[in-house]
Amino acid sequence: MALGSFIKGIAKRFAGTVKKVLTGSISAAESAEARHRAAPAPATPVQLPLRPPREVLGLATHTALEISELFLKIHKTGPTIQHVQALNVCAVREVALGQLVPKDHLPPISWQQDPSTSGGSNVFPAPLPSTLVLSNGSPVPGHDVYFTRAKELLFDNEDAFRSIERKPPLPGRPTTRVAHFRKFWDGLSQMADYWDTSLDQYTGSTADPGHVAMDIDQLTTDAKSTEGGDADSGANKQNYTGRRLGTGREMPPKHRDDAVFAFVEAIASAFRCKTERHRMEPKIKLHNLFIPIPHIGNVYRLPKDSQLARRGVVEGPLMGIQCTNQTVFHRPEEAPGEGQGESANLLREVGVMLSIAHKRSREGKTESDPGEGKWWVSKPRWGGGPGGEIGVPQESQDAKEVEPKSAFVQELVDESKKAAPGTKTPIRLGGGIDRLSRKQESGPSKEDSEGSAKGRKRTKRSSAVENWKNLQPAQSTWDKNVVYQQVGKHKNAAFDDIYIVSALYHHISIVHLRVHPQYIEYLNTTAPPDDFVPGKQPWYYLEVTRSRWFDFLVKEDRQEALRGVWGALSFLMRDLGIDGS
Numbered sequence: 381m382a383l384g385s386f387i388k389g390i391a392k393r394f395a396g397t398v399k400k401v402l403t404g405s406i407s408a409a410e411s412a413e414a415r416h417r418a419a420p421a422p423a424t425p426v427q428l429p430l431r432p433p434r435e436v437l438g439l440a441t442h443t444a445l446e447i448s449e450l451f452l453k454i455h456k457t458g459p460t461i462q463h464v465q466a467l468n469v470c471a472v473r474e475v476a477l478g479q480l481v482p483k484d485h486l487p488p489i490s491w492q493q494d495p496s497t498s499g500g501s502n503v504f505p506a507p508l509p510s511t512l513v514l515s516n517g518s519p520v521p522g523h524d525v526y527f528t529r530a531k532e533l534l535f536d537n538e539d540a541f542r543s544i545e546r547k548p549p550l551p552g553r554p555t556t557r558v559a560h561f562r563k564f565w566d567g568l569s570q571m572a573d574y575w576d577t578s579l580d581q582y583t584g585s586t587a588d589p590g591h592v593a594m595d596i597d598q599l600t601t602d603a604k605s606t607e608g609g610d611a612d613s614g615a616n617k618q619n620y621t622g623r624r625l626g627t628g629r630e631m632p633p634k635h636r637d638d639a640v641f642a643f644v645e646a647i648a649s650a651f652r653c654k655t656e657r658h659r660m661e662p663k664i665k666l667h668n669l670f671i672p673i674p675h676i677g678n679v680y681r682l683p684k685d686s687q688l689a690r691r692g693v694v695e696g697p698l699m700g701i702q703c704t705n706q707t708v709f710h711r712p713e714e715a716p717g718e719g720q721g722e723s724a725n726l727l728r729e730v731g732v733m734l735s736i737a738h739k740r741s742r743e744g745k746t747e748s749d750p751g752e753g754k755w756w757v758s759k760p761r762w763g764g765g766p767g768g769e770i771g772v773p774q775e776s777q778d779a780k781e782v783e784p785k786s787a788f789v790q791e792l793v794d795e796s797k798k799a800a801p802g803t804k805t806p807i808r809l810g811g812g813i814d815r816l817s818r819k820q821e822s823g824p825s826k827e828d829s830e831g832s833a834k835g836r837k838r839t840k841r842s843s844a845v846e847n848w849k850n851l852q853p854a855q856s857t858w859d860k861n862v863v864y865q866q867v868g869k870h871k872n873a874a875f876d877d878i879y880i881v882s883a884l885y886h887h888i889s890i891v892h893l894r895v896h897p898q899y900i901e902y903l904n905t906t907a908p909p910d911d912f913v914p915g916k917q918p919w920y921y922l923e924v925t926r927s928r929w930f931d932f933l934v935k936e937d938r939q940e941a942l943r944g945v946w947g948a949l950s951f952l953m954r955d956l957g958i959d960g961s
Contacts, residue, residue, distance in 0.1 A: 567639030
């Protein structure tokens with residue numbers, strides 16, 4: 381009796397503690413103590429990729445055929461600095477946002493303040509709405525629209541995470557309400573479970589007070605001891621309190637993709653733009669080689685016609701979103717900026733921007749099927765030899781396709797043909813046949829109608845021989861729901877401005893590339909123009925400019941990333957008039 385009361389008391393106290401932790405009525409320290417558990421593996425170090433030195437990059441004289449042959453061998457050699465040189469990337473510079481985006485379209489720092497208190501009279505404390513319009517006819521988003529989004533990115537991480545998880549705020553903390561960036565905070569909370577080291581604390585007899593989770597020097601030793609199977613050494617012997625459930629290398633790539641996609645989507649919605657994932661695999665054409673360019677989606681402009689918008693038609697693309705799950709970009713034996721991981725990341729970014737530029741250059745053009753007008757697409761051919769086209773003689777194929785009828789069935793068919801039209805053929809060959817005859821006289825039953833309806837829905841499956849003989853062009857690379865346009869390009873401008881948002885670790889960077897239409901044609905042709913002189917034509921080389929890397933776990937960096945993406949979309953969505961000038 382006494383033992384039962386003791387167990388009930390312990391259970392009641394444990395339930396009360398759990399309730400306090402869930403409702404947030406205890407302090408963060410007590411909550412962290414309640415989450416006391418074995419230490420996870422050491423945190424993945426953040427090693428941002430370096431830019432290749434300008435002297436390494438130079439103008440190449442490769443033809444498009446030579447470039448495609450070089451990229452055909454990339455699965456053997458891996459991405460190298462030679463692949464970057466082959467695309468004539470002559471410079472990669474890190475610049476401020478004011479140089480990356482025209483300053484006229486970059487939101488001022490004062491927009492981070494509440495517009496109701498930033499100026500104006502007592503009657504109209506907020507500035508009047510702008511009369512300017514975007515290229516799709518929507519009003520230009522102003523200070524108030526920007527601030528409603530900016531204030532959500534200034535929330536403390538823990539406050540926003542608790543709001544997303546529908547938990548009450550911690551004692552003494554204000555109530556947080558997230559609207560526009562709710563999906564972003566949801567994705568960021570999942571990323572923080574693998575990357576956020578701000579709450580990491582190690583306790584225990586073997587704990588080192590000076591140990592830091594992001595200590596790169598100690599990482600190698602801890603990793604070797606973990607790989608060696610010594611579960612009782614190093615950090616595994618320590619007790620851990622914090623947020624992390626694992627390391628950054630263990631994080632599913634979907635968490636990063638969802639967070640970055642939702643971040644751009646919340647900003648694009650202010651300009652009446654739509655952020656979409658790909659409906660077909662994006663590719664870039666190098667001569668006769670199609671190279672897949674994996675990235676998670678693009679930003680498109682919604683058309684002015686609401687009927688087209690409801691049908692899912694979009695215009696553009698305007699901007700791309702690219703994420704990588706790579707965590708090692710540079711090895712000690714590699715030169716700075718020339719590592720295989722750094723070259724791979726730069727190639728991915730340049731490939732995405734060239735893919736977007738290629739799609740935008742389709743404006744005013746019609747799709748032509750690959751191989752259209754060529755004899756090998758329309759003319760059946762066979763080189764001869766015994767056994768037919770697929771190793772079976774044609775005579776045996778025809779004999780297999782025509783199944784011989786049995787003598788019994790053939791006799792019934794012959795009798796039905798001899799009978800006069802409109803008369804009933806007497807069939808007395810058994811009870812089963814009599815019932816079948818009576819069914820035919822009384823008409824089809826409900827079951828027969830349903831069966832015939834089901835039979836009509838079935839489609840005939842083509843045989844292997846028919847599929848082999850069927851001549852079809854390659855799959856189209858044009859999306860039927862996209863009206864390809866160079867949105868934001870001035871009519872008289874020689875170059876097209878391409879922007880993407882590139883993400884790695886828990887950071888993003890805004891990358892810009894200016895592409896000439898003749899460069900896209902150069903990649904698709906076999907040789908440069910006759911008057912081509914390397915270094916003389918400005919269209920021949922690519923210059924990549926980028927912002928610094930913004931950390932999603934730091935609210936000041938989130939603000940700067942918002943300014944950069946907002947400025948790029950504002951520049952691309954500006955109203956250029958009816959004639960584009």
